Amino acid sequence: MASSFVAGERLVRALGPGGELEPEKLPQKLRAELEAAVGKKHKGGDSPRGPQRLVSFRLIRDLHQHLRERGSTLYLHELLEGSEIHLPEVVKPPRDSRHGGTLGELGKQVRSVKALVITIFNFIVTVAAAFVCTYLGSQYIFTEMASRVLAAVIVASVVGLAELYVMVRAMEGELGEL
Template sequence: MASAVRAGPRLRRAAEGPELAALPRALRDELRAALASEGSLVPFRLLRSLHAALRDAGSPLRLHELLEGSEIHLPEVPVPPRNPELVARLERIKARLANEEYRRMTRDVTGRETNGSLAEFGRQVRSVRAVVITIFNFLVTVAAAFACTYLVLCPCPQRVLSAVIVASVVGLAELYVMVRTLEGDLGKL
């Protein structure tokens, strides 16, 4: 915490000159001694006394004018030495956290910790398998409708067109059923 001011040129001139002649001699001597000390540090206690003396003497000089160009002296705070046991413990904790972070980042790369990954992979395979079965079922249904219509109708030139129309209708019906099923599984689209 600050307890002194490093004197600026204005305070030095006032201490040397006749501006502070109205002040008590002991106060002026103490101020000169503080200015002559190492770093020209003037304690706050002395500044309070100087302010009171200036006010009592009715001097036109104000303390803030004297302190122009001065700086507050902030002493160095001594840093206590660190406990070696604490430093070693902190280093161990940092190393452990770094290793855990590294393991978390490389978990999927090494393939050692695959319990979560295999479960996720299995869900994805089941989902893909369900889609493939649905598409295969759609294609077989449409092909069967086309084949049945083509074989049942008498040999006439319109049987190919009739088979395509029936297969299209069956395909649209199948798509409608698939959409309704997905709507039930996934909610309203």
């Protein structure tokens, strides 16, 4: 994130002797900090202009506040003419070579999904088989279809709940081993 900018020639001239900021009577501390920042040359890594004069946003805010308090006719945007925001180079962290085996990770994920699909399929088949078995077997007890369907739904629900209980206990056991 940008926190400074490269001072342009207009700001450097304004801070110099006889510059535009001289009649503004800047506080000694602010003037010293600005002159130190403008006078200090930082190495510009890939800049074709060579060394850069980096001035922090805090100093410019302080300068702007002072100019505003004094009711100056000198505007900050005029002083910053020719200046550029300094964006520091983003350093990318080196790649971690431990996680190079993406196919191994993919294999684990495929096995996990495969186990989940088989479990869901097994659940559906078990509940459907319980329903069909009860429906067909109840024809010897009940003569009405509504009674047979109700009995089959009750038995399928009980079998489904039992199956869910067993799945939860198995998953709880697997998570406990991690």
